[in-house]
Amino acid sequence: MSRTLRVAVVGAGPAGIYASDLLMKSDQDVQIDLFERMPAPFGLIRYGVAPDHPRIKGIVKSLHNVLDKEQLRFLGNVEIGKDVTVEELREFYDAIVFSTGATGDQDLRVPGSDLEGSFGAGEFVGFYDGNPNFERSWDLSAEKVAVIGVGNVALDVARILAKTGDELLVTEIPDNVYQSLSQNKAKEVHVFGRRGPAQAKFTPLELKELDHSPTIEVVVNPEDIDYDAASETARRESKSQDLVCQTLEQYAMRDPKGAPHKLFIHFFESPVEILGEDGKVVGIKTERTQLDGNGGVTGTGEFTTWDVQAVYRAVGYRSDAVSDVPFDEQRAVIPNDGGHVIDPATGEAITGLYATGWIKRGPIGLIGNTKSDAKETTEMLLADYANGALPAPAKPETEAVLNFLDGRDIAYTTWDGWHLLDAAERALGEPEGRERKKIVEWDEMVHHARSTQNS
Template structure:
């Protein structure tokens, strides 16, 4: 195999798995992980609730990837701002885009633009300490609606219901803790448009709802429908069976009188956010299962008084400059990871992996297999890659610094990492996350 230099744009799990697989499959490849934030790990760092330490165990494996001698981390560099597509073409044999999905998918119902409406992705970025979002979050609502039937909806509900002091064993940033201390929410209503066998909760996420002694989980009997197709799904899938069993336990349980309650409403589809000048309620339509896993409206409506609505109906990728984009599907147009132009012809040396390739679905296992497919396509094209104009591996760093970019390399990230761990150690916690970008850069670039 010829020597190969590849840029991976995005240092979340998708990009890092692609880099890892590529170094294992090609003996002389050198990979640059180009990340717009000063820290790596993407949604594992900025899309996972702070009280999910088991999920964050993934970071240990990703740390090992960063330590590979043929993988270089180039952080705090934004594609389209600090580096352009033509720059990447000039410096690398191939480019893999793995920028993920961080925006909220739209929900097209009346009233969705009223003050008090929030995207779940924005809320997640806030409580996960993302440096590019506001430091404060409005938490005056006593009753809140969460629209969605996936794990993000459960995370949002749990973070709204769980007292802030119970988060002090986690890496929660100080501004997030102070914000949650002011949270007024007592009742969180989660709405799913289908039944218990069709919701997308994972068993672990659902079980974690009831781990706080301050929270009661109440499953409402209306809409708890298990038809023949649902029973088949329960029989075929252990995960579905565990989810339904957990919901049944909550359905049968008596509330303990805890000060906070998470209500789960099944077979209710949102049709309108109510209110004049701001959110005052959510109108839902009762639905009925159709025997094939789908549900349709019954014409019966329910109004639930709430003062805030969180839309957890999916993430959406953003269009990257210079690349074709399917705005409906929210993905870069591709064939097995090869980026296609508007005529369906592969763009030479351009590849994609992760959620921006396939949409925001699947867990970590899907991300690994997805990256493997993209790397297989790249290696199959090896003989047709034109090769970079710039042969010096450090030329890209010189280009970035000449244009004013403050590059965070692996050594600088290690300093920031150690700084956060030291902040946590002072309070008997594993880590306290640094939020402002300027503070991250200060910790990363300081000298001993």
């Protein structure tokens, strides 16, 4: 088709940026507007990766290269479904791709989850990553802490809790985060998983990096190193899983190094209750489990009460619904057939609406999964366009949507605005010899991003 394909991508994290990149790399003449609710791009790379992981944040450089392309326009500080409805957005685009990710916490369905001192890991991540939607201070008075889950988010939370504030001061954490972390009283951090080492969802490098801090001693009970036939098969079939098991075995066998903060990784302990007194967490009760031969576990009836004053559940993120877009509340995803948004009432695809990333398949997988996910969705979109299945928008002109936003008095931010905000954060960090110091307040981010914009 001769006309330019106009696409709105909603969500400027890795999923949305990878989908945009694939569309631009196709043979199709395409123009993309990348909408983001936050004033800044990059999603969980900016607000979901622990600040002491600069290696992972290097992904931002490759995302920068995509956003630098002329066919792509970043429009931040715009919430689709609130500032602009989906139906209004349809006037300007042939297709809309939802890539809104997941920042909420899955529930831990055990008694006591609502006690004071029981937190979702995502809440804590939002705090220490300076997300303006989350708390500005954090009570870190607990000397013994439990973290529920055996994925990388659990490791991040456990590591931040076990480190000192001064160790993290070299990172981009803002002053309010440092002030809370510098008051951290945690001496013991207990990470609990209900299955065994071969079922842990850590990545090998993340697990090894736990022990790099001179203030942290990782402790694994040798009795927790256990495998059944399915576990041995999992190790043989995955080099990554085998490396995780090897690292855990090394932790279990070595001599203590005498670091002041102990980080215990417990396997075969299934949380059954968070214990409280006067409405506050005072412990956690777990049931000992055992492998069933197929990689699963069964309870043994043996219970242990652990003395902890705070519990962080890292059992998965949960996506939020977008107004006027179908949403499966149970699975917390947009119903889809691999790319097209599906109307649950009819079972039919909704013309022009697509989904990719965690809002499409749930909060599982790494960057590689996100890329393959985007490929599946964008191939469907391009095929629909080539087959004439996407009606032309009423207002396809590139300036039409900007005029609409201006008419609504929406203070949208742009890619040039991101460079201004980026420069402001780097200037804040420079006097302290840091790469940047993250700006937390929403209005302050918008101010910097629009300081020479629309003037």
